[in-house]
Amino acid sequence: MKPPDPATLPKYLSEEAAAWELLERLRWPEGKIVCPHCGVIDAAHYFIGARSGERKTRTGAITYRRLWRCRECRKQFSVLVGTIFESSKIPVSKWLLAMWMSNAGKNGVSALELQRHLGIAYQSAWFMAHRLREGMTRKPLATLLTGAIVSDECQGTPRIA
Ligand SMILES: [Zn+2]
Numbered sequence: 001m002k003p004p005d006p007a008t009l010p011k012y013l014s015e016e017a018a019a020w021e022l023l024e025r026l027r028w029p030e031g032k033i034v035c036p037h038c039g040v041i042d043a044a045h046y047f048i049g050a051r052s053g054e055r056k057t058r059t060g061a062i063t064y065r066r067l068w069r070c071r072e073c074r075k076q077f078s079v080l081v082g083t084i085f086e087s088s089k090i091p092v093s094k095w096l097l098a099m100w101m102s103n104a105g106k107n108g109v110s111a112l113e114l115q116r117h118l119g120i121a122y123q124s125a126w127f128m129a130h131r132l133r134e135g136m137t138r139k140p141l142a143t144l145l146t147g148a149i150v151s152d153e154c155q156g157t158p159r160i161a
Helices: 016-027 092-104 111-118 122-136 141-150
Strands: none
Touching (some): 016 092, 092 111, 111 122
């Protein structure tokens, strides 16, 4: 497989902030944010992250994780809760790139290819390959991924069958 050319990639595959916002738009269309803890739908759940999507963690590192707080149950959540991306330290943009790669090849993508093209440890790459295969068969994530692949910002990219 040829390495992806960053110049021709959609913005959300290379920019972490754009990747987060895309996932939120896909998971919560029309801004109807659903609390994954209690299921309350409220466009006015509190947004905790900075407007740009960038925040500093306690250790001073920049994170793009966009956090929300539920008006009803008061718990914090992000768009990743309940998805195959949850509880991994891998950036969302790399997940989207891995999904894109796994659809560019006929037989999906191997952990070795992910390791090489995303510049990540083999262990992370193996984890991603495993989760991606699992995610392709699952609803509603399968629907979510289809949405990501056929979105109009992503012309000419193969869709998930
Ligand atoms: Zn809630």
